Amino acid sequence: DAGVIQSPRxxxxxxxxxxxxxxxxxxxxxxxxxxxxxMMRGLELLxxxxxxxxxxxxxxxxxxxxxxMPNASFSTLKIQPSEPRDSAVYFCASSGQVSRRGYxxxxxxxxxxx
Amino acid sequence: xxxxxxxxxxxxxxxGDNSIINCAYSNSASDYFIWYKQESGKGPQFIIDIRSNMxxxxxxxxxxxxxxxxxxxxxxxAATQPGDSAVYFCAEGGSARQLxxxxxxxxxxxP
Numbered sequence: 001d002a003g004v005i006q007s008p009r010x011x012x013x014x015x016x017x018x019x020x021x022x023x024x025x026x027x028x029x030x031x032x033x034x035x036x037x038x039m040m041r042g043l044e045l046l047x048x049x050x051x052x053x054x055x056x057x058x059x060x061x062x063x064x065x066x067x068x069m070p071n072a073s074f075s076t077l078k079i080q081p082s083e084p085r086d087s088a089v090y091f092c093a094s095s096g097q098v099s100r101r102g103y104x105x106x107x108x109x110x111x112x113x114x
Numbered sequence: 115x116x117x118x119x120x121x122x123x124x125x126x127x128x129x130g131d132n133s134i135i136n137c138a139y140s141n142s143a144s145d146y147f148i149w150y151k152q153e154s155g156k157g158p159q160f161i162i163d164i165r166s167n168m169x170x171x172x173x174x175x176x177x178x179x180x181x182x183x184x185x186x187x188x189x190x191x192a193a194t195q196p197g198d199s200a201v202y203f204c205a206e207g208g209s210a211r212q213l214x215x216x217x218x219x220x221x222x223x224x225p
Contacts, residue, residue, distance in 0.1 A: 004157075031211050033212065042215065042216075042217045042218065043158075043203070043215040045212055045213075045214075048211070048212055050211070056210075056212065091157050091158075093157070095211060102148045102150070102160035102163060102205075102213075103158075103160070103213065104160070105157030105158050105159070106157055107155075107156055107157050108156075108157050
């Protein structure tokens with residue numbers, strides 16, 4: 001089991017550029033979550049999917065943020081255009097019906113927008 | 115200007131001593147609680163969970179206590195080791211699958 005895989009690990013981009021973060025959940029997990037972690041706000045849930053369908057996107061901060069899950073093994077979080085205040089660590093996590101109730105987190109993508 | 119970051123509660127313990135990390139949760143309807151450990155540069159990692167119908171659960175070197183009367187959760191780590199240094203988060207969950215995370219506590223183990 002390779003765990004939840006996120007890419008890239010680090011991303012530095014200029015303000016105004018488009019940023020795409022990627023996530024591969026654990027095979028067989030049917031829930032996928034995107035979190036953002038900052039010193040200011042801690043861990044914030046942005047959006048989550050069940051069976052590839054977005055269930056709750058109320059945490060997505062603005063229309064500049066969008067997330068997709070085209071299939072059970074891949075999800076993206078896109079920010080367009082990016083702003084310096086988007087700088088944070090973005091985590092993807094997955095969970096399965098029969099697994100323990102906790103999530104399995106990826107290692108995160110550290111995003112810096114300059 | 116610079117953002118003022120969260121002031122994480124901190125706990126420093128001597129290696130070999132026991133650690134107790136506390137958490138106050140908000141939703142009396144939550145039916146399970148989880149402790150996570152986050153080491154620097156890594157994602158949070160599951161440690162132990164407890165259902166709301168329990169008041170104590172033990173794992174390897176860890177014990178979680180739940181007091182629903184005062185909505186309080188604690189994580190006890192026995193014989194704390196340097197590898198236990200991390201930020202510890204409690205999380206609460208209910209019928210929906212999403213978890214709500216607390217702000218975390220920084221544990222530092224002193225040699």
